[in-house]
Amino acid sequence: MSIPSLPKLGTPPAPAPLRKIALEEHFGHPDLFMRDSEGRFETRKEATIGHLGPEYFEVVQSRLLDFDTTRLQAMDEAGVEKVLLSLTTFGIQAITDRAAAQSTACTVNDFLAERVRAHPDRYVGMASLAMHDAGQAARELERCVNKLGFKGVMVNGYSQIDSEDNLLYLDDERMTPLWEALTALDIPLYIHPRPSHNAAQYDGHPELTGAAWGFAPETAAHALRIVYSGIFDRFPTAKLVLGHLGESLPFLAWRIQHGINFSPNGRFTKKRLVDYLAENIWVTTSGNFSTQALHCTILTMGADRILFSNDYPYEDYAEGGEFIDTVAISESDRRKIAYENAMALYKL
Ligand code: MN
Numbered sequence: 072m073s074i075p076s077l078p079k080l081g082t083p084p085a086p087a088p089l090r091k092i093a094l095e096e097h098f099g100h101p102d103l104f105m106r107d108s109e110g111r112f113e114t115r116k117e118a119t120i121g122h123l124g125p126e127y128f129e130v131v132q133s134r135l136l137d138f139d140t141t142r143l144q145a146m147d148e149a150g151v152e153k154v155l156l157s158l159t160t161f162g163i164q165a166i167t168d169r170a171a172a173q174s175t176a177c178t179v180n181d182f183l184a185e186r187v188r189a190h191p192d193r194y195v196g197m198a199s200l201a202m203h204d205a206g207q208a209a210r211e212l213e214r215c216v217n218k219l220g221f222k223g224v225m226v227n228g229y230s231q232i233d234s235e236d237n238l239l240y241l242d243d244e245r246m247t248p249l250w251e252a253l254t255a256l257d258i259p260l261y262i263h264p265r266p267s268h269n270a271a272q273y274d275g276h277p278e279l280t281g282a283a284w285g286f287a288p289e290t291a292a293h294a295l296r297i298v299y300s301g302i303f304d305r306f307p308t309a310k311l312v313l314g315h316l317g318e319s320l321p322f323l324a325w326r327i328q329h330g331i332n333f334s335p336n337g338r339f340t341k342k343r344l345v346d347y348l349a350e351n352i353w354v355t356t357s358g359n360f361s362t363q364a365l366h367c368t369i370l371t372m373g374a375d376r377i378l379f380s381n382d383y384p385y386e387d388y389a390e391g392g393e394f395i396d397t398v399a400i401s402e403s404d405r406r407k408i409a410y411e412n413a414m415a416l417y418k419l
Contacts, residue, residue, distance in 0.1 A: 149392030
Protein backbone atom coordinates (compact mmCIF):
# COMPACT_ATOMS: atom_id res chain seq x y z
CA MET A 72 0.00 0.00 0.00
CA SER A 73 1.50 3.35 -0.99
CA ILE A 74 1.74 6.23 1.47
CA PRO A 75 -0.56 9.07 0.37
CA SER A 76 1.26 12.32 -0.54
CA LEU A 77 0.46 15.64 1.08
CA PRO A 78 -1.35 17.97 -1.30
CA LYS A 79 0.63 20.97 -2.62
CA LEU A 80 -1.36 24.07 -1.82
CA GLY A 81 0.35 26.53 -4.14
CA THR A 82 3.44 27.27 -6.22
CA PRO A 83 6.40 28.60 -4.21
CA PRO A 84 8.38 31.44 -5.79
CA ALA A 85 11.43 30.39 -7.80
CA PRO A 86 14.76 31.83 -6.62
CA ALA A 87 15.76 34.98 -8.49
CA PRO A 88 18.95 34.53 -10.57
CA LEU A 89 22.03 35.15 -8.42
CA ARG A 90 24.04 38.12 -9.67
CA LYS A 91 27.72 37.20 -10.03
CA ILE A 92 31.05 38.94 -10.56
CA ALA A 93 34.25 36.89 -10.92
CA LEU A 94 37.76 38.22 -10.49
CA GLU A 95 40.34 35.53 -11.14
CA GLU A 96 39.63 35.14 -14.84
CA HIS A 97 42.48 35.01 -17.33
CA PHE A 98 43.40 35.93 -20.86
CA GLY A 99 46.45 35.36 -23.03
CA HIS A 100 48.30 37.60 -25.46
CA PRO A 101 48.54 35.98 -28.91
CA ASP A 102 52.11 37.08 -29.67
CA LEU A 103 53.86 37.18 -26.37
CA PHE A 104 52.96 34.09 -24.43
CA MET A 105 51.35 31.50 -26.59
CA ARG A 106 54.09 30.57 -29.08
CA ASP A 107 57.46 28.89 -28.79
CA SER A 108 60.72 30.22 -30.28
CA GLU A 109 59.80 28.82 -33.71
CA GLY A 110 56.47 30.59 -33.67
CA ARG A 111 54.37 27.48 -33.02
CA PHE A 112 51.68 27.43 -30.39
CA GLU A 113 53.35 26.25 -27.23
CA THR A 114 51.71 23.43 -25.35
CA ARG A 115 54.46 21.11 -24.17
CA LYS A 116 56.14 23.48 -21.71
CA GLU A 117 52.84 24.40 -20.09
CA ALA A 118 51.81 20.76 -20.10
CA THR A 119 54.73 19.84 -17.84
CA ILE A 120 53.08 21.81 -15.03
CA GLY A 121 51.07 19.52 -12.85
CA HIS A 122 48.97 16.76 -14.34
CA LEU A 123 47.61 18.69 -17.30
CA GLY A 124 48.25 17.31 -20.76
CA PRO A 125 48.40 18.95 -24.21
CA GLU A 126 44.71 18.18 -24.86
CA TYR A 127 43.76 20.31 -21.86
CA PHE A 128 45.95 23.17 -23.03
CA GLU A 129 44.58 23.12 -26.58
CA VAL A 130 41.20 24.02 -25.12
CA VAL A 131 42.63 26.42 -22.57
CA GLN A 132 44.63 28.32 -25.18
CA SER A 133 41.67 28.86 -27.47
CA ARG A 134 39.68 30.09 -24.47
CA LEU A 135 42.50 32.37 -23.28
CA LEU A 136 42.60 34.14 -26.64
CA ASP A 137 38.86 34.61 -26.99
CA PHE A 138 37.12 37.74 -25.80
CA ASP A 139 34.08 37.97 -28.06
CA THR A 140 32.31 34.61 -28.30
CA THR A 141 32.75 31.54 -26.08
CA ARG A 142 33.92 33.48 -23.01
CA LEU A 143 30.81 35.66 -23.01
CA GLN A 144 28.60 32.66 -23.73
CA ALA A 145 30.08 30.72 -20.78
CA MET A 146 29.57 33.75 -18.53
CA ASP A 147 25.98 34.14 -19.68
CA GLU A 148 25.13 30.49 -19.07
CA ALA A 149 26.43 30.68 -15.48
CA GLY A 150 24.86 34.09 -14.82
CA VAL A 151 28.21 35.88 -14.47
CA GLU A 152 27.59 39.54 -15.27
CA LYS A 153 31.12 40.88 -15.09
CA VAL A 154 34.67 39.57 -14.83
CA LEU A 155 37.99 41.14 -13.96
CA LEU A 156 40.49 39.95 -16.59
CA SER A 157 44.14 39.25 -15.82
CA LEU A 158 47.10 37.94 -17.82
CA THR A 159 47.53 34.20 -17.31
CA THR A 160 50.41 32.87 -15.23
CA PHE A 161 53.40 33.28 -15.28
CA GLY A 162 52.76 36.46 -17.17
CA ILE A 163 55.33 39.19 -16.77
CA GLN A 164 56.88 37.60 -13.69
CA ALA A 165 58.91 35.04 -15.72
CA ILE A 166 60.46 37.64 -18.06
CA THR A 167 63.94 38.06 -16.60
CA ASP A 168 65.12 40.95 -18.80
CA ARG A 169 64.16 44.29 -17.31
CA ALA A 170 63.43 46.23 -20.50
CA ALA A 171 61.51 43.32 -22.03
CA ALA A 172 59.45 42.79 -18.89
CA GLN A 173 58.54 46.46 -18.61
CA SER A 174 57.64 46.96 -22.26
CA THR A 175 55.70 43.68 -22.39
CA ALA A 176 53.65 44.72 -19.37
CA CYS A 177 52.71 47.98 -21.14
CA THR A 178 51.85 46.14 -24.37
CA VAL A 179 49.67 43.64 -22.52
CA ASN A 180 47.94 46.36 -20.51
CA ASP A 181 47.13 48.31 -23.69
CA PHE A 182 45.91 45.10 -25.37
CA LEU A 183 43.61 44.36 -22.44
CA ALA A 184 42.30 47.92 -22.33
CA GLU A 185 41.14 47.57 -25.94
CA ARG A 186 39.24 44.37 -25.15
CA VAL A 187 37.63 45.97 -22.12
CA ARG A 188 36.60 48.96 -24.24
CA ALA A 189 34.82 46.57 -26.63
CA HIS A 190 32.75 45.07 -23.77
CA PRO A 191 32.71 47.72 -21.03
CA ASP A 192 29.73 46.27 -19.20
CA ARG A 193 31.23 42.75 -19.04
CA TYR A 194 35.00 43.20 -18.58
CA VAL A 195 37.15 45.08 -16.07
CA GLY A 196 40.95 45.29 -16.42
CA MET A 197 43.62 44.14 -14.00
CA ALA A 198 47.12 45.48 -14.52
CA SER A 199 50.22 43.40 -15.23
CA LEU A 200 53.43 44.84 -13.79
CA ALA A 201 57.16 44.16 -14.08
CA MET A 202 58.83 44.17 -10.66
CA HIS A 203 62.41 44.95 -11.71
CA ASP A 204 62.01 48.56 -10.59
CA ALA A 205 59.21 49.30 -8.12
CA GLY A 206 59.14 52.97 -9.12
CA GLN A 207 58.46 52.02 -12.73
CA ALA A 208 55.86 49.47 -11.57
CA ALA A 209 54.15 52.20 -9.56
CA ARG A 210 54.07 54.53 -12.58
CA GLU A 211 52.65 51.79 -14.83
CA LEU A 212 50.04 51.04 -12.17
CA GLU A 213 49.05 54.73 -12.10
CA ARG A 214 48.78 54.73 -15.90
CA CYS A 215 46.61 51.60 -15.82
CA VAL A 216 44.29 53.05 -13.19
CA ASN A 217 44.11 56.67 -14.30
CA LYS A 218 44.40 56.30 -18.11
CA LEU A 219 43.12 52.79 -18.83
CA GLY A 220 40.48 52.56 -16.10
CA PHE A 221 41.78 49.33 -14.54
CA LYS A 222 40.57 48.43 -11.06
CA GLY A 223 43.13 45.92 -9.79
CA VAL A 224 46.55 44.30 -10.15
CA MET A 225 47.38 40.64 -10.68
CA VAL A 226 50.90 39.50 -9.79
CA ASN A 227 51.82 35.94 -10.74
CA GLY A 228 53.88 35.05 -7.67
CA TYR A 229 57.60 35.76 -7.34
CA SER A 230 59.37 37.66 -10.13
CA GLN A 231 62.53 36.36 -11.78
CA ILE A 232 64.83 39.38 -11.91
CA ASP A 233 67.73 39.37 -14.45
CA SER A 234 68.16 35.60 -14.12
CA GLU A 235 65.82 32.67 -13.59
CA ASP A 236 67.32 31.92 -10.17
CA ASN A 237 67.06 35.44 -8.74
CA LEU A 238 63.60 35.51 -7.18
CA LEU A 239 61.90 38.63 -5.88
CA TYR A 240 58.92 38.44 -3.51
CA LEU A 241 56.69 41.41 -2.77
CA ASP A 242 57.87 41.79 0.85
CA ASP A 243 61.24 42.95 -0.51
CA GLU A 244 62.31 46.33 0.87
CA ARG A 245 62.77 47.57 -2.72
CA MET A 246 59.03 47.13 -3.32
CA THR A 247 58.11 50.04 -1.02
CA PRO A 248 57.22 52.44 -3.90
CA LEU A 249 54.74 49.87 -5.23
CA TRP A 250 53.01 49.48 -1.84
CA GLU A 251 52.90 53.29 -1.60
CA ALA A 252 51.20 53.50 -5.00
CA LEU A 253 48.78 50.67 -4.23
CA THR A 254 47.62 52.33 -1.03
CA ALA A 255 47.55 55.84 -2.52
CA LEU A 256 45.35 54.58 -5.39
CA ASP A 257 43.46 52.18 -3.07
CA ILE A 258 43.95 49.25 -5.47
CA PRO A 259 43.83 45.62 -4.28
CA LEU A 260 46.80 43.43 -5.22
CA TYR A 261 45.92 39.85 -6.17
CA ILE A 262 48.70 37.26 -5.87
CA HIS A 263 48.23 34.40 -8.30
CA PRO A 264 50.09 31.08 -7.94
CA ARG A 265 53.01 29.83 -9.93
CA PRO A 266 55.02 26.66 -9.23
CA SER A 267 57.80 26.78 -6.64
CA HIS A 268 61.28 27.26 -8.13
CA ASN A 269 63.63 24.24 -8.05
CA ALA A 270 61.41 22.51 -5.50
CA ALA A 271 63.12 19.21 -4.60
CA GLN A 272 60.15 17.99 -2.62
CA TYR A 273 58.30 17.39 -5.90
CA ASP A 274 61.08 15.40 -7.63
CA GLY A 275 59.42 12.54 -9.46
CA HIS A 276 55.97 13.98 -8.74
CA PRO A 277 55.12 16.55 -11.44
CA GLU A 278 51.45 15.96 -10.68
CA LEU A 279 51.92 17.73 -7.33
CA THR A 280 53.61 20.93 -8.55
CA GLY A 281 50.58 22.83 -9.84
CA ALA A 282 46.95 23.30 -8.93
CA ALA A 283 46.78 19.93 -7.17
CA TRP A 284 49.08 21.07 -4.35
CA GLY A 285 52.25 23.10 -5.09
CA PHE A 286 50.48 26.35 -5.99
CA ALA A 287 48.92 26.61 -2.53
CA PRO A 288 52.02 26.42 -0.26
CA GLU A 289 54.04 28.59 -2.67
CA THR A 290 51.41 31.32 -2.72
CA ALA A 291 50.57 31.03 0.98
CA ALA A 292 54.28 31.45 1.76
CA HIS A 293 54.35 34.58 -0.42
CA ALA A 294 51.40 36.02 1.50
CA LEU A 295 52.98 35.12 4.86
CA ARG A 296 56.24 36.82 3.86
CA ILE A 297 54.18 39.98 3.26
CA VAL A 298 52.33 39.63 6.59
CA TYR A 299 55.35 38.82 8.76
CA SER A 300 57.66 41.37 7.15
CA GLY A 301 55.24 43.95 8.55
CA ILE A 302 53.93 45.34 5.25
CA PHE A 303 50.45 45.73 6.77
CA ASP A 304 51.87 47.47 9.82
CA ARG A 305 53.60 49.97 7.52
CA PHE A 306 50.62 50.16 5.13
CA PRO A 307 47.51 49.50 7.26
CA THR A 308 45.15 50.16 4.34
CA ALA A 309 46.92 47.80 1.90
CA LYS A 310 44.61 45.21 0.33
CA LEU A 311 45.77 41.74 -0.64
CA VAL A 312 43.63 39.17 -2.47
CA LEU A 313 44.36 35.44 -2.64
CA GLY A 314 42.61 32.81 -4.75
CA HIS A 315 41.54 29.24 -4.03
CA LEU A 316 39.89 30.17 -0.71
CA GLY A 317 43.10 31.62 0.67
CA GLU A 318 45.60 28.97 -0.44
CA SER A 319 45.07 27.03 2.87
CA LEU A 320 45.61 30.04 5.19
CA PRO A 321 42.09 30.10 6.72
CA PHE A 322 42.52 26.46 7.75
CA LEU A 323 46.05 26.94 9.12
CA ALA A 324 45.81 30.45 10.59
CA TRP A 325 45.84 29.40 14.25
CA ARG A 326 48.76 27.01 13.87
CA ILE A 327 50.82 29.52 11.86
CA GLN A 328 50.44 32.22 14.50
CA HIS A 329 51.11 29.69 17.26
CA GLY A 330 54.39 28.80 15.57
CA ILE A 331 55.32 32.45 14.95
CA ASN A 332 54.96 33.09 18.69
CA PHE A 333 58.13 31.01 19.06
CA SER A 334 59.86 32.94 16.25
CA PRO A 335 63.62 32.42 16.39
CA ASN A 336 64.42 35.87 15.00
CA GLY A 337 62.34 37.79 17.53
CA ARG A 338 60.57 39.60 14.72
CA PHE A 339 56.91 40.15 15.50
CA THR A 340 54.12 41.99 13.77
CA LYS A 341 51.77 44.35 15.60
CA LYS A 342 48.81 42.02 15.12
CA ARG A 343 48.00 38.34 14.72
CA LEU A 344 47.49 36.62 11.38
CA VAL A 345 43.74 36.40 12.02
CA ASP A 346 43.70 40.18 12.42
CA TYR A 347 45.37 40.72 9.04
CA LEU A 348 42.93 38.19 7.57
CA ALA A 349 40.16 40.38 9.00
CA GLU A 350 41.60 43.72 7.90
CA ASN A 351 43.95 43.43 4.91
CA ILE A 352 43.28 40.15 3.12
CA TRP A 353 40.41 38.96 0.93
CA VAL A 354 40.08 35.54 -0.70
CA THR A 355 38.22 34.19 -3.72
CA THR A 356 36.59 30.85 -4.47
CA SER A 357 38.60 30.32 -7.68
CA GLY A 358 39.05 26.63 -8.45
CA ASN A 359 38.07 25.55 -4.93
CA PHE A 360 34.40 24.64 -4.99
CA SER A 361 34.27 22.80 -1.68
CA THR A 362 31.46 23.34 0.82
CA GLN A 363 33.67 22.34 3.74
CA ALA A 364 36.52 24.64 2.68
CA LEU A 365 34.09 27.54 2.21
CA HIS A 366 32.58 26.96 5.66
CA CYS A 367 36.05 26.97 7.22
CA THR A 368 36.86 30.22 5.39
CA ILE A 369 33.62 31.86 6.53
CA LEU A 370 34.37 30.84 10.13
CA THR A 371 37.92 32.21 9.98
CA MET A 372 37.44 35.36 7.90
CA GLY A 373 33.73 36.10 7.64
CA ALA A 374 31.64 36.18 4.46
CA ASP A 375 32.46 39.86 3.89
CA ARG A 376 36.00 38.91 2.87
CA ILE A 377 35.18 36.14 0.40
CA LEU A 378 34.54 36.82 -3.28
CA PHE A 379 33.27 34.56 -6.00
CA SER A 380 35.76 33.64 -8.73
CA ASN A 381 35.96 30.82 -11.17
CA ASP A 382 39.48 30.71 -12.67
CA TYR A 383 38.32 30.60 -16.28
CA PRO A 384 39.57 29.19 -18.61
CA TYR A 385 41.18 26.62 -16.31
CA GLU A 386 37.81 25.87 -14.70
CA ASP A 387 34.33 25.86 -16.21
CA TYR A 388 31.93 28.63 -15.29
CA ALA A 389 29.15 26.06 -15.11
CA GLU A 390 30.79 24.29 -12.14
CA GLY A 391 31.72 27.44 -10.22
CA GLY A 392 28.34 29.02 -10.92
CA GLU A 393 26.43 25.96 -9.76
CA PHE A 394 28.57 25.86 -6.60
CA ILE A 395 27.82 29.41 -5.48
CA ASP A 396 24.17 29.06 -6.56
CA THR A 397 23.60 26.05 -4.31
CA VAL A 398 26.26 25.79 -1.58
CA ALA A 399 24.82 25.57 1.95
CA ILE A 400 25.27 29.14 3.24
CA SER A 401 22.84 31.91 4.08
CA GLU A 402 21.22 33.84 1.23
CA SER A 403 22.76 36.98 2.66
CA ASP A 404 26.27 35.50 2.52
CA ARG A 405 25.60 34.05 -0.94
CA ARG A 406 24.77 37.50 -2.36
CA LYS A 407 27.79 39.09 -0.69
CA ILE A 408 30.18 36.44 -1.97
CA ALA A 409 28.70 36.26 -5.46
CA TYR A 410 28.43 39.99 -6.16
CA GLU A 411 28.29 42.59 -3.42
CA ASN A 412 31.80 42.14 -1.99
CA ALA A 413 33.40 42.53 -5.43
CA MET A 414 31.37 45.68 -6.13
CA ALA A 415 32.62 47.17 -2.86
CA LEU A 416 36.26 46.02 -2.90
CA TYR A 417 36.89 46.98 -6.53
CA LYS A 418 34.53 50.00 -6.52
CA LEU A 419 32.68 48.79 -9.60
MN1 MN B 1 44.07 31.35 -12.01
